[in-house]
Amino acid sequence: MQNHEHMFEAFLVKKELKFTLPRKLILSTVFALHEHFDAEQLYDEVRKASRNVSRATVYRTIPLLVEAGLIQKSVRSEARDTYEHIYGHPRHAHWVCRECGGVLETDMQEICKQLQKRAAVQNFEIAEISLEIKGLCWKCRNNATESQ
Amino acid sequence: MQNHEHMFEAFLVKKELKFTLPRKLILSTVFALHEHFDAEQLYDEVRKASRNVSRATVYRTIPLLVEAGLIQKSVRSEARDTYEHIYGHPRHAHWVCRECGGVLETDMQEICKQLQKRAAVQNFEIAEISLEIKGLCWKCRNNATESQ
DNA sequence: CTGCTAATTGAGAATCATTCTCATCAAAGG
DNA sequence: CCTTTGATGAGAATGATTCTCAATTAGCAG
Ligand SMILES: [Mn+2]
Ligand SMILES: [Mn+2]
Ligand SMILES: [Zn+2]
Ligand SMILES: [Zn+2]
Numbered sequence: 001m002q003n004h005e006h007m008f009e010a011f012l013v014k015k016e017l018k019f020t021l022p023r024k025l026i027l028s029t030v031f032a033l034h035e036h037f038d039a040e041q042l043y044d045e046v047r048k049a050s051r052n053v054s055r056a057t058v059y060r061t062i063p064l065l066v067e068a069g070l071i072q073k074s075v076r077s078e079a080r081d082t083y084e085h086i087y088g089h090p091r092h093a094h095w096v097c098r099e100c101g102g103v104l105e106t107d108m109q110e111i112c113k114q115l116q117k118r119a120a121v122q123n124f125e126i127a128e129i130s131l132e133i134k135g136l137c138w139k140c141r142n143n144a145t146e147s148q
Numbered sequence: 149m150q151n152h153e154h155m156f157e158a159f160l161v162k163k164e165l166k167f168t169l170p171r172k173l174i175l176s177t178v179f180a181l182h183e184h185f186d187a188e189q190l191y192d193e194v195r196k197a198s199r200n201v202s203r204a205t206v207y208r209t210i211p212l213l214v215e216a217g218l219i220q221k222s223v224r225s226e227a228r229d230t231y232e233h234i235y236g237h238p239r240h241a242h243w244v245c246r247e248c249g250g251v252l253e254t255d256m257q258e259i260c261k262q263l264q265k266r267a268a269v270q271n272f273e274i275a276e277i278s279l280e281i282k283g284l285c286w287k288c289r290n291n292a293t294e295s296q
Numbered sequence: 297c298t299g300c301t302a303a304t305t306g307a308g309a310a311t312c313a314t315t316c317t318c319a320t321c322a323a324a325g326g
Numbered sequence: 327c328c329t330t331t332g333a334t335g336a337g338a339a340t341g342a343t344t345c346t347c348a349a350t351t352a353g354c355a356g
Contacts, residue, residue, distance in 0.1 A: 017303080018351090020305085020351075020352070023304095055343095056344085057305060080342065081342085104272075106270075123286035124281070124284065124285055127246065127282050130280050131280075133267070133276070133277050134274075134277075135272055135274040138272060166323060166324080168332095168333065171333090202336070203335085203336090204335065205335075208333085228312095228313065229313085298355100299355090300355080301353095302352095303351085305348105305349080308346090308347105309346080311342105313343105316337105316338080317337090318337105319335095321334070322331100322332090322333075323331090324330095326328085
């Protein structure tokens with residue numbers, strides 16, 4: 001049993017919820033994925049493992065995983081909400097190109113430390129940090145310059 | 149004529165779009181509001197000034213204002229997208245309490261400088277920065293402790 | 297193992313923010 | 327004034343997410 005399974009189970013127990021088969025399947029699928037995903041993609045993946053899991057259960061499990069601190073919302077912009085697992089992954093910023101939609105990730109440890117300090121002062125308990133920078137990537141900047 | 153009006157007009161001219169009456173009204177309403185707003189709230193406000201502006205035009209104008217760099221998406225989480233005007237306002241982080249929904253804003257100048265440096269290295273042109281921290285505010289932490 | 301109870305689930309309907317359609321209107325230049 | 331073309335209003339369409347409710351399952355007691 002993987003560590004994230006223990007964490008999710010502990011979370012569910014504390015909330016007096018059950019660690020059911022659909023929830024186990026959804027959890028392991030989330031941690032088998034290594035990219036940003038939306039509910040529909042997760043649903044498709046889960047269905048490959050078992051056809052007996054409904055879309056509703058996927059949608060219902062996502063907020064539980066967020067509350068448990070295992071995943072969080074990732075880049076926004078598109079219609080669908082996207083997520084990424086955070087357990088075992090260092091926090092990172094997302095640089096989103098408005099032109100090509102490309103997403104670059106960069107380290108965010110330093111900024112997190114600063115925010116933790118400020119959180120201590122404010123007596124705020126941080127659960128989730130998201131830093132998103134939008135603009136033009138170098139590729140699209142070059143294209144824009146050339147075409148003038 | 150206010151400065152943000154010049155900016156929007158310049159933006160529209162460059163894109164060969166017209167600075168029409170509905171667009172003027174929406175723009176001035178946006179800058180008369182001093183809180184985060186969603187499309188529906190903006191629509192309601194605009195309608196107080198004129199009943200001849202449609203919801204569709206409000207929705208169509210919002211992305212123009214974003215592209216012009218006058219507003220940007222603000223705290224997410226709720227169903228509706230929220231926005232805030234950024235022209236003339238220093239960049240700030242949003243601390244959102246998951247319990248009470250309260251939003252605290254803090255300065256972000258320092259972090260912005262760091263990001264600008266990194267942007268220069270990456271040759272990325274920044275248009276928009278959003279930093280959102282979710283967790284528990286001091287009030288809700290106290291409540292949680294008391295009720296144990 | 298068997299029955300009991302409450303939580304969970306699957307399937308599909310409902311919701312509702314946002315986008316789209318298209319007939320009408322208005323800006324800008326002559 | 328015209329004319330041309332983009333902009334607009336009203337409401338329909340879309341589509342991600344949430345909700346409903348009957349059927350199923352987990353966890354527990356006997
Ligand atoms: Mn990421
Ligand atoms: Mn703000
Ligand atoms: Zn790009
Ligand atoms: Zn709070």
